[in-house]
Amino acid sequence: MKTSDLRYVLKLTAILFLVTAVVALLLGGVNALTADRIAALTAEKTAAAIRTVLPSEAEPQKLERFPDESGNVEAVYQMGEDGWAVEVIIGGSQDDIHMMVGVRKDGTVSGISFIAMAETPGLGDVAKQNTAKGEAFRSQFIGMSGSVAVTKDGGEIDSLSGATVTSRAVANGVNAALACAAGLS
Amino acid sequence: MDFKKQLKEGLLTQNPVLVQLLGLCSSMAITTSLFNGLGMGIAVTVILTCSNVVISLLRKVIPAKIRIAAYIVIIAGFVTMIDLLLQAFLPPLSEALGVFIPLIVVNCIILGRAEAFASKNGVLASAIDGVTQGIGYTAALVAICVVRELLGNGTFGSGVISAEGARILPEPFPAMIMILPVGGFLTLGALIAFTQWLTKRIREKEENEA
Numbered sequence: 001m002k003t004s005d006l007r008y009v010l011k012l013t014a015i016l017f018l019v020t021a022v023v024a025l026l027l028g029g030v031n032a033l034t035a036d037r038i039a040a041l042t043a044e045k046t047a048a049a050i051r052t053v054l055p056s057e058a059e060p061q062k063l064e065r066f067p068d069e070s071g072n073v074e075a076v077y078q079m080g081e082d083g084w085a086v087e088v089i090i091g092g093s094q095d096d097i098h099m100m101v102g103v104r105k106d107g108t109v110s111g112i113s114f115i116a117m118a119e120t121p122g123l124g125d126v127a128k129q130n131t132a133k134g135e136a137f138r139s140q141f142i143g144m145s146g147s148v149a150v151t152k153d154g155g156e157i158d159s160l161s162g163a164t165v166t167s168r169a170v171a172n173g174v175n176a177a178l179a180c181a182a183g184l185s
Numbered sequence: 186m187d188f189k190k191q192l193k194e195g196l197l198t199q200n201p202v203l204v205q206l207l208g209l210c211s212s213m214a215i216t217t218s219l220f221n222g223l224g225m226g227i228a229v230t231v232i233l234t235c236s237n238v239v240i241s242l243l244r245k246v247i248p249a250k251i252r253i254a255a256y257i258v259i260i261a262g263f264v265t266m267i268d269l270l271l272q273a274f275l276p277p278l279s280e281a282l283g284v285f286i287p288l289i290v291v292n293c294i295i296l297g298r299a300e301a302f303a304s305k306n307g308v309l310a311s312a313i314d315g316v317t318q319g320i321g322y323t324a325a326l327v328a329i330c331v332v333r334e335l336l337g338n339g340t341f342g343s344g345v346i347s348a349e350g351a352r353i354l355p356e357p358f359p360a361m362i363m364i365l366p367v368g369g370f371l372t373l374g375a376l377i378a379f380t381q382w383l384t385k386r387i388r389e390k391e392e393n394e395a
Contacts, residue, residue, distance in 0.1 A: 012251050019247070019255045023262035030266045034273035041276055120214070123364065131348045162361070 045115050046087065046100070053102030053111040056082040067183030070176040074098075076184070083110060084184060086177035093165040094118045101141075101177035105185060108145045109174060112138050117166075124166030133160075137167075147175045191313050195321030197387075201294045202325035202373075203380040208294040212326060213369040215285060217337065220344025222330035223323065225285045230319025232267065233295050234312055236260050237303040241311035244304045256299045264290045294322060325376070332372045337363030 050060050058080025066076040075087040083104040089096050095118040102110035114128040126133050140157050141148065149155025150167045159167035194200075201207045208229075215221045239259055247255045268286045271279035279286075289295065298318055303311040334340055334350070339359035343350030362368050 012248055015246070015248060016251045016254060020258050023258050027262055027265060030269050034269045037273040038269070041273070123217075129348065131343075 042115075049087075049100035049113040049115050050077055050079075050085040050102075052113040053100050054079050054083055054085050054104070055110075056080055058082060060085060063184075067180055068176075069179060069183075070172075072173065072176040073180045076180060081105065084181050086180050087115075088173040088176050090169050090173040090176065092117055092119050092169045093124055093163075094120070097166070097169055097173060099170065099173050101174050103177055103181035106145075107178065107182060107185065108143050109141045109148075109178070112141050112170070112174060119166045123161045123163070126160050127166055127170060141170075141174055144174070145178065147178065188313055188317070191310075191317040192320065195314075195317035195319075196324055197321075197380065198384055199318075200321045200325055200380065201297070201318050202322055203377050204384075205294075205297065206377075207297045208292045208322065209373070211285070211288050211292055212329060212373065213366055214288070216326055216329040216333055216369060216372075217364050218334050218343045218350070219327065219330050219341065221285075222326035223345065225288075226319070226323025226326050228285055229289055229292060229294065229322055230316065232260075232264060232289055233298060233319050233322075234315030236263055236295055237298055237311040237315035238308055239263070240299045240303040241306060241308045252304060253296075253300070256296055256304075260295050260299070261290050294318065328376055329369065329372050332376075333363050333368050336360060337365075337368055 047060075056079040058078075060077035060079055063076045063078055063084075066073060072088050072090045073086055074089050077085040077087070079085060079102075083102060086101045086103060087099075088101060089098050091097070097114065097119070098116040100113045100115060102112070104110050117125065117128055119125040119127065127137050128134060137158075137160055144156075148157055148171045150157045150159045150164050150171055152159060152164050153168070153171075155171065157167060157171055161167075197204075199205060202209065202212050211225060211229075215225050236256075236259065240256060243255075243259075264286060268279070271286070298314060302314045306314070331341065334343065335353060337359055338350075339354035339356070340350035340352050360368075363372070
């Protein structure tokens, strides 16, 4: 290899390295600037989701230990004598669905709410929308106990679309929460 | 610097979706309601303009042999930074656009314009190219959205004029197939044919006048 070639290769390497280094530095800076705020906003959303799924006078108490056979339960909040708010993370169609399930002391679902999801717009993401369709989907779970399933699997939950990917994932999330609550009571 | 000419190219004769056939993945995936089309269109327009400006500024610094790698790093970095900033400071917008933003990194319109335009033209022209191509992309998405939402869901403007949108077709008429990918391809094909017909007509008219 001639020296001029070597120089050229080194120059290319140096420039590409410089570009990536600058971008990485900027990214680190932006991350440092925003990480705290994003964490605070997520905590706020979680608190709001707890209130939505299980209205209660009691302050939510985060439990240190809880039964979790499915491996999908992220956290459990005890709501005094009213029941539990169970935070579940379960695989959806594109990304994990991050949801909160309220379970009353008697083992029935009091409500579900979504903290984050990236389901297909127009199909699966209807589940979290504040529309009549979304509301109807979520309210189907209220009062259910034991285990739930979509109609295609012989259950009672009407799915959002024919593919049932999101609906099945949500049903599995609710099952994980119900199993966890059953182990607590 | 010819804003009018570039706008005409972006909207019609060089429309990124309907003529260049770029960014089809996002055009198929999200065009099911007016809100999605507008949201994705605006997000792409902003990022395309920013990345065009930066790449135009760096066009003499980055050697041709490593340009693609460098562009990808710059675009991905840009998108991630905007994603983080939106999450922290504009959470409602971030929630609404949440699914689209990571899609922008892989949207080949951004890299396509960096390669075809920004790397060869000045900063101002590149910025205008970002805006006009972005408008063309948004217009194409909105057109697909309106057709698919009307035929697939029976509504117009859901998420924009109200959460549910205005119901135009009563319940039994909307066909689920239009919301599914098949409907996207059908609509896109029809729109491409319409665009070709329109550009041909305009060209013939111009030739007759000349």
